[in-house]
Amino acid sequence: MKLSFSPEDEKFREEIASWLKANLSGGVEQLKFRGGPGDEHMFPEERKQWEQKLAEGKWTCVGWPKEHGGRGLPIEQQVIFFEEYARAGAPGRVGHIGEGLAGPTIIAFGSDKQKQKYLPGIVAGTELWCQGYSEPGAGSDLANVKTKARFDESKGKWIINGQKVWTSLAHESDYCFVIARTDPDSKAHKGLGFFLIKMDQPGVTVRPIEQITGTSEFNEVFFDDAECDADDIVGEPGDGWKVAMGLLGYERGVSTLGQQMAFKNELDQVVALAKENGAANDPVMRQRIADLYLRLKIMRFNSMRMLSDSAGDGSLQKEALIYKLYWATWHRDLGELAVDVQGETGQVLEAEPYELTRLQSLYLFVRSDTIYGGTNEIQRNIIAERGLGMPKEPKW
């Protein structure tokens, strides 16, 4: 067990830090600390350009193997990259679903043809992805997929019909990966396929969902005889569940450390406010702030374990199993603290008619964290069943 980084790692840290410093300037300055949770709808165009700027510096997909256009960085340096990225206040990545989810899935399960077709656009920051997992009525019951994929022999294409929901960035994306039922008689996690679907086609409609913030990061996506090339199914029909589950593992990767740095930026804002308005002198508030601070530190320590442990037997370690529940709950508590620390003035909007302050956005947006990607309740079930071997619920 060793915490310090090698001199080589520290050199790498300087490299990325100075690149960011040089490039987060001029017109890009306004993007600093923007585009995070609750703020994803802001500056979409400018942030797309930022993706390409990153790509020019070879700072996209830094953890991907070199053969696929990445830097093939060791874990330590990936950690450093994400830390410095967040520390610099570099904007929320519109490319993160491609880089963090779609790409790794294609690398792991995709055909050579798919790799050639899709990976370069992700690496170049020119093609954005969104994910088509949740469905209305399915929610936490991920296996309850109703979207259908039927192979049309005459066209040689898959025909997709159904509806996905809670799809972030759908209106900005070029592609969507979609789980759909290839076997209409199948149930639960059997008979599913994993499709790569072009968004810009007549059969795909995106409808924004208005959220409690008054803004719309999330969308509904309707597939109405949408088409998908025969080559664009990942694995075989019926492999969908396996591919999707593999993908979920990537959500616990090194990017969690970047997420935490963003959390740290949020907490820093709250701390600054508390010092400014005197809440920092209130012993009860001090307890809450310290609690959030130390739990964030522990989140980081836990991620470090998770990453160091990943060289193991490949199964999800215990510290990884708790991760979603831990951070979602922490983030929710931070959101509450962010408004509470301001007392009554925390209720005052940025501007009429309903423009929220950054901390108000945070406060409201974090309520989705304990729901999407498996609610806290589902997480507890998973921990109990997979982590502790407790029995499943009886069938209804």
Added chain:
Amino acid sequence: MKLSFSPEDEKFREEIASWLKANLSGGVEQLKFRGGPGDEHMFPEERKQWEQKLAEGKWTCVGWPKEHGGRGLPIEQQVIFFEEYARAGAPGRVGHIGEGLAGPTIIAFGSDKQKQKYLPGIVAGTELWCQGYSEPGAGSDLANVKTKARFDESKGKWIINGQKVWTSLAHESDYCFVIARTDPDSKAHKGLGFFLIKMDQPGVTVRPIEQITGTSEFNEVFFDDAECDADDIVGEPGDGWKVAMGLLGYERGVSTLGQQMAFKNELDQVVALAKENGAANDPVMRQRIADLYLRLKIMRFNSMRMLSDSAGDGSLQKEALIYKLYWATWHRDLGELAVDVQGETGQVLEAEPYELTRLQSLYLFVRSDTIYGGTNEIQRNIIAERGLGMPKEPKW
């Protein structure tokens, strides 16, 4: 809605208060504030004598109808009685199971013969009762009764075999009321009988359970061909569940207000300690103390609603449905506060080898409150199902 008491009620308050003042003196003084939860094993003989002293003053069974030896007090005056009793620090009642549970059950469901045989001893404070409900392995699943009652025609008696557990005061009691299975082929809450069993007989063995306090308020009671007269079944064979359920309702009666006064005495001790040792100046501790204080007040307000509401349609009101969960949780929190307020010194025992302070006893003993009489989890099930009409668990 009106909070104040009538002049007549206030006169009654003076009467009981002055009787208690006069009688809680001399040798009885040592019993003050004793015999409560976690302290039930203390001074059993002296407290038995106290029961008889109460009876002399006609202060037992004050809420019972006059025809059965009670005072037939209206609810307001019952409330006053229990309040003054606790305020005076009068000792925990060893007769409370007879007065509060066995007696009312016999009055409601018993035969005339049973009333004549059993009620006078309860009123006189000379005959003590204990309850035989829980069984090892049954726990919260009250209907899972394994104790058997077989009618022996030749003897003209019921023969009882089985084991009960968590029976408080069993070793001091003259009688035990027992739920046993009269129909050996029956299941769950069908085929049960409700028996009144003499403890002093060869077939009954009491074994104390050593608790986490190192003391033994609770016992196991073994019935090994114990006998019960044909006349001593309440209702018919098969009525046991109905009778038992009626009895559970009595636990939410006016005595809850007395319980709360005892809670108040405990909280007062904690407050006094906090003032003495400076914890009362610690803003974080102040929050905890105030929280316990206000939740106790609310417990009282809630009981007042519960009692005022009882003239209604007889169904358990919502404020009654939450009562057990509310007080058990409160009491557990109080126990924690009681040791925490003392810091490290709260860990020091009264004496070697293992004599606990009163507050340490409280702290440990309250852990049973969230378990017996239906765990907090069972209470939540009941609230959800009966109070909110949510569906039952699916069968396993």
Added chain:
Amino acid sequence: MDFVFTEEQQMIRDTAESFLAEVSTSEAVRKAMVSSVGFDEALWQKICADMYWQAIHIPEEFGGMGLGYVELTAMMEQMGRYLLCAPFYSTVCLGVNTLLLAANEEQKAEYLAAICEGRLTATLAYCGVRGGRNAEDISATYSQQGDDFVLEGECGFVVDGLTAGLLLVAAREKGSSGESGISLFAVPADTAGVSRSNLPVLDQTRKMASVRLESVKLAQANLLGSAGQAWPVLDKVLDLATIALAAEQVGGSQQLLDSAVAYSKERVQFNRPIASFQAIKHKAADMMLRVEAGRSAVYYAACVADESLQGGELAGELKEAASIAKAYCSDAYFKNAGEAMQIHGGVGFTWEYDVHLYFKRAKASEHMLGNAAYHRERVAQVILD
């Protein structure tokens, strides 16, 4: 002792419930909350004319119904439940209470009659732009010029301050501090030097305003009570308003419970209604516990408020009863809001469902008139100091 609604009280409650269920629908609330005034004037006039709620605890001699605080809180509970957008809380719980406790007979006759007739709405402006519940939070000042008073300063978080016809303003004598030097003034909103602006807040269902006072000249007739002596009265008004607010919080908590339970019975996951999962059932059970305990706290506080207004024997308990109710109900409402949102899952995060309206109201109400920690500390002062 009879701690349950009388038949008449039950009727008032039931009437409020059925009326509000009809007029304060989700659609009506959403329409009112985006309007500039924040409520539907026609509905308010209907309430004043047909229901006569604005007059509920105004004594009969001033044209009111002469009912008590129990009746008032019973109605507030229903208003909180249906998120009624109307200047009721401001006019009745802040305005009327201030007038009842601080005004002389003439002032009462003038203002209370106007309120009874639906001609006047009122509100209380006491704290500065940073909010707060303590005497130190009063930042507007006054100075005496001959027989007149001149007010200066800015008041924040004035409920319905943009629309109220009568502003009851707390100001402190220039140079004073703490609890001394505080006076209450009746300031018609059109008085010269008064300017008002909307203060946009997260909870759209209760409008707030900032009120600027620039050389506002007032006569002796505008002074409520004795100059410089108003803090004890204002403190009491705030406690009374706190109790009404806590009642509203109970109503909101109840609604969140009801809607979450209803949704959970419909919503199917893993082939069963989620209401059948223990995780959901136990959340709902805890929600109900909080609602019922909060309700008991509010009923008690309402009885104390009644006695307080009538000089009964429990009047001395007002501060404690108000703090108990507000501390408990603030936490109960916000916790219930959070749990209701969680039970609703994704849809609870949409603008379309009503959960967020309550979620925002819960947090706003929590911070109004002192949050739970503030009131626990007040209770601590009673028992520990």
Added chain:
Amino acid sequence: MDFVFTEEQQMIRDTAESFLAEVSTSEAVRKAMVSSVGFDEALWQKICADMYWQAIHIPEEFGGMGLGYVELTAMMEQMGRYLLCAPFYSTVCLGVNTLLLAANEEQKAEYLAAICEGRLTATLAYCGVRGGRNAEDISATYSQQGDDFVLEGECGFVVDGLTAGLLLVAAREKGSSGESGISLFAVPADTAGVSRSNLPVLDQTRKMASVRLESVKLAQANLLGSAGQAWPVLDKVLDLATIALAAEQVGGSQQLLDSAVAYSKERVQFNRPIASFQAIKHKAADMMLRVEAGRSAVYYAACVADESLQGGELAGELKEAASIAKAYCSDAYFKNAGEAMQIHGGVGFTWEYDVHLYFKRAKASEHMLGNAAYHRERVAQVILD
């Protein structure tokens, strides 16, 4: 960065686990905890001779194993898990740490060698009879008489104070206050004027004592470090001991989780193992979350402690890392104990089952060296002041 046990560390942990599973059974613990000394002397000698644990982080030059704090905490975790009754925590986490940081080479050579050889146990006596973790809580005094020191006063909550061969005593110069004037002394337990008595406490698995000092005369050779300058060193020792204690808390939390889960799988209610109820599963999931998060906090703190002892770059984080670990693990342990007791139902309330041993240990450990609120406030000082 490699935040996972090395193979050697894993082996040390595994060896500790299997050894303790064998020797520190429930029966053994119960026998030891009612004995007057509080542990089995033969077992301790076996540990010293066969396992050599007492020497784990004593440098090789003094006869120790020369391992680091990560290894020490890995073992402490297992000791907490199996409730080992032995003078390990006192001798190694309090005693050795004090000697390592405060003693000169001669003193180290003398005492550390004796500890390595299993001839000497040690402990730290610093606070007065009311306990506490701050400099102000040091109440024993010393005065200089020529070259000698004379100690007076009473120390409370001295872990294994009745049996330790060497008492490391913190005392303050008469008349001093705060962090100045504090010295550390090595006081053999048989020194004239030292009297010790058992301090009976709720948690029987860790013995406490009161130590009275009446005109205890000590030579310069008994002084550790410079007179009056000891607070920073003592502060650091307490942080190191805090980290070890937090590791023990994690072990206890883990054991409570394991036993509650095992019991829930066996215990049948309503015709199903209670482990199949969501209410139980979710409790257990939260318990596991607390264990794993606590473990992450302790591993990090252990690495920092290592660097602190070796002057590494993270040494400055010691205070914060210790407080983070102790704040989190104190709450985690006690919450897990409460939940484990609840999951066990009635039997968890019996003396016979082991849950209560952990329940009591959890509360005792929570209050040792500062409870969670104390450490959160320490963290607040770092980030807010």
